[in-house]
Amino acid sequence: MRFPRPRSLAGQLFAMQVVLVAVVVAGCALFTYISDGRQAEQAAQRQAGAAARAVAVAPSVRAAVDDHDPSKVLQPYATEVQRSTGVDFVTIMDTHGIRWTHPDKAQIGQHFLGHIEPALRGKTFYETYTGTLGPSVRVVTPIHKGERIVGLVSAGITVDEISARVRSQLTALFGVAVGALVLGGIGTYVVNARLRRHTHGMNATELSRMHAYHEAALHAVREGLLMLDGQRRIALINDGGRELLGVSDEDHVIGRNVAELGLPSPLTGALLATEPRVDEVHLTADRVVVVNTSPVSGGERRGTVVTLRDHTELQAVMGELDSERGFTQALRSQAHEAANRLHTVVSLIELGRADEAVEFATAELELAQALTDQVVAAVGEPVLAALLLGKAAQANERGVELLVSDDSSIDDGLLPESLPARDLVTILGNLIDNAVDAAQGTLHARVTVTARACEAGLILRVSDTGPGVDPAHAEAVFQRGWSTKPAGPGGRGLGLALVRQTVLRNGGTLTVTESAEGGAEFTANLPLPTGADSGSAVVPAIPAPLGETETSSREAANGAAPGGTE
Template sequence: MRIPGIPRPRSLAGQLFAMQAVLLALVVAGYALFTYVSDRGQAEQAARRQATAVARSVADAPSVRSAIHTANPTAQLQPYALKVQKDTGVDFVTIMTPGGIRWTHPSAEQIGRPFLGNIYRAQHGETFTETYTGTLGASVRAVTPVWEGRRIIGLVSAGIKVEAISHRVQDQVTALLGVAAGILALGGVGTYVINARLRRHTHGMNADELSRMHDYHQAALHAVREGLLMLDARYRVALINDGGRELLGVGREEDVVGTSVADLGLPAPLTGALLASEPRVDEVHLTQSRVLVVNTSPVSGGERRGTVVTLRDVTELQSLMGELDSERGFTQALRSQAHEAANRLHTVVSLIELGRAEDAVEFATAELELAQALTDQVVAAVSEPVLAALLLGKTAQANERGVELVVSEDSGLDDGLLPPALPPRDLVTILGNLVDNAVDAAQGRVPARVTVTARAEAGELVLRVADTGPGVDPAHAGLVFRRGFSTKPTGPGGRGLGLALARQAVHRHGGTLTVDGAPGGGAVFEARLPLADAPEPAPPAAVAEAPGGAR
């Protein structure tokens, strides 16, 4: 949150641009200064060499030696010196006596006066250079003797003013500064373009804002219980939060970032949903032990960049919805039975009013005996309370739909036989969905019957449900347990989830679920669950690929 009146800190891109621009300017300025100092030194050295060469050339000229022996050396030497000065580009050429009295000078009034500068070394036969301030100002000069045999008959000095040297260096530095300015401008434009791109990617945020956003990002990823999965353009995991690892069964110690979705070992339908290019909205998928609602949304910006996947665990919700559907069915059955009971009560009352009391007692007793016989039959066959209550409720539901539900004579399951590892909710999920599927198949058939068998056999709990429906096409035997498969029209809520949930619960407890044809027509679904402690669940991939529900 920004405080009014306080300027917003410069963005990260702006800070980088300013830093790069200053750094580039410092580099160019340093190079320009180094070049200026170097060029000035080189210019002075070049001036010394030029002055020395001109002085020696004049001193070696025969015409100079001849003119020195004349009565008036200035008359011949002054025009010669001015011509050499003009042709060579030096600022002065002075020819003087061995004692330093000028014969020539660029200013005629200086002729005959002593030379201003050091001539001691030249008087002893040495050529040397120096920087000295004379009548023309500071200059770089060379002084050399004029020899005639072994005798010095004169001295020659040639020089270039320091001001002229500075002008030469300034011209070079001006050109250098022009090049440096061009480099700085090009560097600035390149830096601006790069930082403009960086600004677009960082949305103009500064370093503190980016750091704060990263902290919020990490906190949100670990705090959200829903699963969040981000895939790159090649469907590899780019990011996954703790919720996603838990829901997909990926341990925290496993580094799955960079792994393809196809290599995560997820069930085939879920893998297909994650690999789909089109968005998926509130799709229900099953893993080894969970029911997940999956939403996918592509991330694009001119081109596909990846996919955002959200996962919600609705395992408990789906179970509660199944129980709610059962309760709703029980309620409808009770309502119908209440209506039938009211009809029977009216019949009994009418018989009494007609004076047929014995017939009324016989009619009422027959109804009670029928209901009690059904209860006795179920409880005698299956004394386990959860299964007995479930079968009694499903019997009433099936009766309302015109389907006879019977418990086979070879059923037998004592109370307390079920292991603690098999919770009643999973048992209700398995048998309830198998019975509901059988009732749907048998409804409208002649005869319409569903036979349930529940017994312990060879250390296993066997739950077998047979119906008189149309049966299962052998071609579909491996598909009936997959989520979404159904031979009935799809309603608003979708179909094909009941058998998939039953199969999920069976495999979670290390059991098997198979389907086969009944001898008289119809289908037989058989679930086998170990009565001992359930083994480790099978891997998700193995469950997803098992044909017909068998492992």
């Protein structure tokens, strides 16, 4: 059994409004009817009063009162007054109430039906009384002759006549009421037809249920969602949007312009843009977000729908993956070169030059191990050590020498849990990649890395022999999208922006200056808990005379691939 679908909200409102209009019109009609009846009665009193007073002051009436047969003179006169004034009767009587005139001649000489006492006292009064013509609204006024009252005049209009007048007015009123109801119904239908289009014919229960689902879905979605109106004010924002933009629940952002949120300029520009944005990567204070915007239009207003996706963890994992991929490629290259060196050793042995084979193999092992020993001795933290070794192999393949300074010293277990290794990989990996890019192709291409824990905190410094950074761009270099290299398919200018974001998130500072070799020197200083300094973790570098360490490292890096790569 199928139950009928409840009437739509627009239909319910239409029915309610029609009933309301009908009630209002009926009420107005009833009020007008009662008001018109009262006004008709008052008009009848005024009309009858004017006729009675006019008769009472007429000289011919006063003269006829003293005649031996007043009816002979007054009856025609009363009939003419009655016809000309529109009243139903004009009765002239003596002071005892005996009629001299009456519309029905048979009533002449009979006693007047009604009250005459106030008139005998000289007062004009009104009353509704049932006489020979039926109920009527009448006026009784005295006829004065000098100081004496010599007669009375009564003029009136029957209630039936008054009702007939009201009925004629009621007919016109009914027509106006019907017209008002029709116009009100048409207006209500037009309004509700528009409402029906906007509500898609849903009833109140369905709208309430949809709103509940809408709210639940809005708060359940982890992606950020913003809706901006035509003036770029926030019309809607979900929990994910607040989290990704760093807006707390206490901040009343609904109705505020996006430019007032204090977001980074590139992100604000993307949100305010009128054209669509697709998968743009932007940085907030502590997150990497992917922004998609889609302008919408409807009716007289325009707006924008914005979705935000959190790529902070993904970006960090991608950085680690890139480092691991580079390290794997370096190992593959070194394995290829190791095979070449092995063939060389075997060939020397086959030629009977065993001593030279041993010397060649030993020298290659010592050179390959020298950089590894230096890095491991200086940086005991395994993730950073692996990163440096991998970056050294990558730099070597690109013709750049990567050195670890003598004062580098980070013991394993020294770094606090509040400073995750992933953040260190993001900072040092991006700085080294940028430094290698800058130094590649220069004379004596070199990148020097310093990683040291001291009382001032954890210092990560990377310098290169590249062209350096213009002091005028010392701040802009950390902005998202800034780069001196041509943009690729995915864009450039994200690495240093990520570094700065990570450093600031950990409460540190990041600066860029000119290095001693003429290139750029980036220094990240991260605070460490009290007591976490180099005094508990100093590991001496590889013993070597001053200046010899860099030479041996350079030879190790160059010797790691004497034959080149495929």
